[in-house]
Amino acid sequence: MAKITFPVEATHIMMFARAIGDTNPVYHDAEAAKNSEVGGIIPPPSFAQAVAQFDPEYHLRPKPDQKWFGSAKGPSGIDGKPTSSGGLHAEQHYEYHLPVHPGDVLTAETLPGKTWERESKRAGKLTFRERVTEYRNQKGELVITARGVGVTTERPVDQG
Amino acid sequence: MALQASALKPGDTYSERVVENLSRTQIVQYAGASGDYNPLHTDEVYTVQAAGYPSVFAHGMLTMGLTSKMLVNYVGAGRLTKFGVRFTNQVWPGDTLDAKATVEAVREEGGVKLVDLKLSTTNQDGKEVVSGNATARVD
Numbered sequence A: 001m002a003k004i005t006f007p008v009e010a011t012h013i014m015m016f017a018r019a020i021g022d023t024n025p026v027y028h029d030a031e032a033a034k035n036s037e038v039g040g041i042i043p044p045p046s047f048a049q050a051v052a053q054f055d056p057e058y059h060l061r062p063k064p065d066q067k068w069f070g071s072a073k074g075p076s077g078i079d080g081k082p083t084s085s086g087g088l089h090a091e092q093h094y095e096y097h098l099p100v101h102p103g104d105v106l107t108a109e110t111l112p113g114k115t116w117e118r119e120s121k122r123a124g125k126l127t128f129r130e131r132v133t134e135y136r137n138q139k140g141e142l143v144i145t146a147r148g149v150g151v152t153t154e155r156p157v158d159q160g
Numbered sequence B: 001m002a003l004q005a006s007a008l009k010p011g012d013t014y015s016e017r018v019v020e021n022l023s024r025t026q027i028v029q030y031a032g033a034s035g036d037y038n039p040l041h042t043d044e045v046y047t048v049q050a051a052g053y054p055s056v057f058a059h060g061m062l063t064m065g066l067t068s069k070m071l072v073n074y075v076g077a078g079r080l081t082k083f084g085v086r087f088t089n090q091v092w093p094g095d096t097l098d099a100k101a102t103v104e105a106v107r108e109e110g111g112v113k114l115v116d117l118k119l120s121t122t123n124q125d126g127k128e129v130v131s132g133n134a135t136a137r138v139d
Helices: A010-019 A030-034 A047-054 B024-034 B044-050 B060-075
Strands: A004-007 A087-096 A105-120 A124-136 A142-153 B013-019 B080-087 B097-109 B112-122 B128-137
Touching: A004 A047, A010 A047, A010 B024, A010 B060, A047 A105, A047 A124, A047 A142, A047 B024, A087 B060, A105 A142, B013 B060, B024 B060, B060 B080, B060 B097, B060 B112, B060 B128, B097 B128
Parallel strands: none
Antiparallel strands: A004 A105, A087 A142, A087 B080, A105 A124, A124 A142, B013 B097, B080 B128, B097 B112, B112 B128
16 A cells, blocks of 8 residues: 655644634644643544544545535435445554654555454444555654454344 | 553543534544545435435544544544554444543553553443554553
């Protein structure tokens, strides 16, 4: 899989922290962060996921030259789309090796992991796919290891 | 600010209400910040009529982010060495979530003092939406 270049920017960190409702000054106040133990703005623990912004092929972002599966005039912009609910996120794990600050330029490389299946009463056959992403900084140092597990369900998850 | 190993023991807990009456707009905000525009999270028409769910629902990663707010307030910024979760139930607009950390162990590894935490985030019905684990450096 291609490597993705992920420039870490203070504004992006501020917006991400706002989205999770987190007013901790280390995410948006440069002066307060400088005077704290971390010595400068840092991203929230799950910020690495925002690497999606920098993946040119990311399939969950509408692109000007492609049909989008969300609603427009009709409920889906793609006719005949199977009623399957598509992929859901089952697990996410991070290991933090070194600090990350605005100005760092990370390189994310994703390696496919294990695949397994399980039957479930609530959603039929579940297919799990693991992906391990290594984030390295501009010095080539490993800063974060992320392990995500996605699940594809046979049908929408029953809410009963 | 940081936790003191000498003051921690297994079974200690810390909890916070991390969101009250989750709005669709906050889910939209998370889509924009994270870059995950899956319409299951923001597009009610698609989610109900094409995908077959009762309404849009939050990104698992938004619930992880909400859980991290409690976690960082407890252990201090820049103190985590590991943080992992499983998404056990969906989170819907209108949900109110409480995130809790429970001390499992206080230990030392290569001269570094660490605390192992069990994490659980539950909704207003007491249903667990995230279960997880974290490890943080303590003083």
